[in-house]
Structure formats: structure tokens, C-alpha cells
Amino acid sequence: MLDAGFTGRGERMVNSQALLSVRDLRKWHELKRGLFGRVDYVKAVDGVSFDLKRGEAVSIVGESGSGKTTLGKTILRLYKPTSGVILFDGIDVTNLKSRELREYRRNVGFVQQDPFGALAPFMTVRQILEEPLIINKIKKRERIKRIRSSLEEVRLTPVEDFINKYPHMLSGGQQQRLVIARAIILNPKLIIADEPVSMLDASVRIEILTLLRELQRRHNLSVIYITHDLSTTRYFSEWIYIMYAGKIVEKAETGEVLSKPFHPYTRALLNATPDPDPKNRFVMRDVPPGEPPSLANPPKGCRFHPRCIYMKKGLCDKKEPPEVEVERNHLVGCWLYA
């Protein structure tokens, strides 16, 4: 059953190197309508499969509303999956409950978009970091040691200058460092960072992403870096998965996606993202008009077809495209290549 996700070569199937394997994962948010008790769904994650190796980082790139946060929170098991399988370190965590679920969550650190919103305003840095340790019944002496070392890891140093501060006394960048310190304090194997830098200024962004990268390498962490900004992916991840309307439409190594994008949507994202260049002002960007579809009622067939110039009538608007391995380890969900 686990082999169902990838059509490609054997080594990309579930194997011992994969820390995380996600198969045909769905998370449909319920939208209750009063009338006749009918239930509608927002199909925020609708059939997602991938593997993530130990020590590697993947960027999940997509526009807002494409289902990135839902995917992250479902993997974290903050949401209950509608269907599909999540395997973590060889264990099926799809339906874990209570104590086992807590055990699993210790292994997955979460970094949210808005650091200030993620931090309780009435708690000091020390209390914020101590909370997960207390919940996990870690002894007092060990707690203090861990708090110190995690603050050092994110370079909120000297520790004494920060430990008694409240979140509002920290800059946006420092707040995000604190969130990262909390995310790593239980020594997780995986970090899910959901748009960790989108509220920060350019220079602070690089500072924070560089820090995440260092932590990844130092502790052989796996990282899921969720972003809408393709330009940072080149520097901070081994893999890029492109998400559109609840599905991953392209998966490959970072350099491959950036230099040889196959999916028309990936190409559009690349075309739409400028590099600083004085020539830009003289050229129009080749991007499709329109906006992503509603996930309560997504288009039939390929979800990108209403905006796609290569759309083949009777095919793309009727049948869902298969995932095709266009090159080694380069998977694309598009009829152009089927």
C-alpha cells in the first residue's frame, strides 16, 4: 500500500533513509452548512505523497490558500487526517492518540509565521522555553541546562540578557529565534517551519534562514520549509515541492526545479519572481491571469487547467493528471508529459 505514492524508481519509495513518508494524504476542512445538515468540505490537502530523508530540507512552495499550512499542521497531527498515511521514523502516526501522539510531537518542532502570535505575551523567555520541558516531565536541573543551551544555539546571548525578558521586549528577529529555540528544545528530528520569515525584513530573513540551516546541519535535522517565496529556496533546501490548490504538482531537487521547471504552474512562479535587475522595467512578465480556485469547489481534472495555456480540452479539464517521472527523481503532475 505504501508503494502507491510514487510511480518512480525503487529508491524513492519508502526506505530506511526516509524519516517522513506521506502517502495520499488528505485533509478536508469541514464547512458546516445549516440547511438540511449538508456538509461541505474545503479540500485543502487532497492527495499528497512524498518522502523526506533524514538531515534534508524540503521547501514546500505555493501561493496563499494552496494548503501549505494545512499540510504542515496535518503532518504535525494538529489536524486529524481525512485519509492517507503518515509514517514517521518507521512508525505509522496517522491515527495516534493521547500519550503516543505526545511522544510523536516531541520529535517534531513547529515554527510559525507570526512569532509574536506564537508567544504568550505574559510569559518570560525562560517560562516559554520551560513549558514544553515541564509537560514532558524533565527534571529541574536538566531543564535549566536545556534552556541555556537552546538559547545559545539560536544565539540569544548572553543568555542572562534574554532569559527574563518578555516577548514584546524582543525584535521580530529575536522573537523568531525564541520560537526556534522552543522548537528544538526537545531535540526533535523534524522541524516544520511555516513561512518562518515572511513577516520579517530582508536582512533578518536571511539571518533566520541561515540559523535554521545551521541547526539542520549540526543536528542532522529534517526540515519542511513552507514558503511562498521561491527565491529563498535555492539557498535553504535540498528539495522543492510545488503546491497548487491542495496538490503537489512538481517535486525535484532544488537546482532541478529552478533550472528545468516542467509544470506550467512552476514556470509561471519562476517567471513571476524577479531578481534585482535594471532591465526588469522594460519587460513584461509572462504570467497567467486569474487567481487560484476555491478549494471548496476545485476544477475538475487538473486544478491548474483554467489558467493553463497548454490546456488540452477533453483531457486536462476531465481527468486528473498522473504523476510522471520526467527525469530521474523529478516528478511532475501534468498531462503534457504523460
Added chain:
Amino acid sequence: MCPPLLRVEDLRLYFSTRKGAVKAVDDVSFEVDRGETLALIGESGCGKSSLAKAIIRLLPRNVSVYEGHVYLNGEDLMNLDEEEFRKTVRWTGISMVSQAALNSLNPVIKVGQQVAEPLILHKGMKGKEALEKARETLQRVGIPETFADRYPFELSGGMRQRAIIAMTLITNPDLIILDEPTSALDVLTQANIMNLLKKIKRELNLSFIFITHDIALSSELADKVAVMYAGQIVELSDAERFYKSPLHPYSTKLMASVPTLRENKKLEFIPGSPPSLIEPPKGCRFAPRCPYRTEDCSRDPPLISLGDGCYVRCWLHWKG
């Protein structure tokens, strides 16, 4: 010789707060020619929006200092009283897409009506005629004219931003200030809006002040670039020069922090954070974070002219 379209000279805008005066705009000078776009860039909090407000004179209540000169077509707007300014400058001479514009449309008034409003209020046009013009302008920005009869919530974010752009265009101003016009939008929608702005710029020979914290994006429109740091302009360059080789250490470091999609480079960041605008550092305001600082930097650097309309506020470039 004909004066530049806009000339800002020694402009200051301070806000009074309990902790002291916030020097949000502190001695700013620059020019914008007809048909030219000036991109105003810098980290958040450096005073970009305040500068925009000072130019179009949309000031909050707690202003403590507002002085200097703003010449539009050679006329000093600082000599106009509020009534004259409202009648002859705002919307008709200079209009603005403000930073929060996307949420500023009135939810209970139809889009066409709202786009027509500046014509009625500022040009004294009759309702019916104005509405006709609104439909025309909506079409020009890529909104089908039937959308004029819809309410804002019936439009997507991109469409609403187009409607707001239509509103700033409809009075035929000489200059449009765009304050982060796409920062709430997605990548593809943003690219579509930038395409629209490029088209408008070319067709109407309009001038823009394009405010953004996104350096890569600024190059989509900029003919000239002004870099702001702690309430001051620290570099003013033409686009060709700026994006290839910025001059001020702040600009250089900022550019080094921009991740590029099409080539690999070594990314850097600037340690520390921008200073308080209440008590900015003495001398060069960037000095505390600057890797090239010398003893000179404890004195205020002047805005040094490098010819061709390029200026830099840094002692490294002083040849006096």
C-alpha cells in the same frame, strides 16, 4: 530650463510621542522628473510611508515638526493652506495608493461609484459623467466594465488593487505614490499588477514614487532608486548603476541579503537592527552596523554628489 516635476528639499516630519520626537523624515531631498519612477526602498520603520504622507500631506494628529519644501511643477506646496492643497494638489496633482489601500474600499458602495468619487469631489464632475469615466478607467486597468456594479467583496484581491489603481488614475494626476502596492498579494497576482503598472507608465508617461521593502521587486519599475535608512536618504542612484553596484555600505549589505533565483551567490545579512528614530546615533546613523566605519563617521556625513544625479551619504565617498 523646465523645473523637475517634483522636487523635495530638506523635508522633515517628526511625530511627538511620550518618549520624545520620532524623526521619521529627517532632512530629505530628491527630485522626480516627468515620466520617471523613483523607487524608495529600505527596511520597515525607516520612514518610507511617512515620507509619502509628508509629500501628499496626509498627516496624523501628532505631528510636531513638518517643514521643508515640496515643489510640484516649480510651485512650493508648503505655501498652500489645507483648503488649497485639497483643491489643487491631492488627487489632481498627486494621488496615492496607500499601504493599507486593499482594505480601505467601502464595503457597501459599488466599485464603479468609488472609482468615480475623486472626479466628483476633486474635479467637480457630475455623477453620471464620472461613472462613465470610471467604467472606462476600470477597463484600462483590466477590469471588465460590468464589474463597476459589483461590491468590493465580490472582487478578488488583485481585482480590488486594480480598482484602487483606477481610482488614483482617474483624475489624471502628474504623480502617483504607490506605497507597497502588492505586498498583500500573491506572487502571480503581484506580477500581473506590476505588468499593469509598467503598461500605465509607458502609455501615460506618468511619474511614480514606488515604495517597497522588496529590492528585487523595486527593479520592476525603478528608473531611479532612493535608499532610506533611519529617516534619511543615504543613497540616490539611477537604476542601471544601483542594481549593479550600489554605493552606500547599507545599500551594499542590503543587496547582499537579496536571494537571487537565477544565480547562486553568497548571501549575507546585516547584524543588529535599525536604530531608534527618537534618538538616532550621532553622526552617520548606519555607523554602528557598518563594517567600514572609521573615526570620521562620528560626524554627520553630507549627501555627497557623484555626478549624473547620484548621491551618497557616506564619508567613504568624500573627496573634499
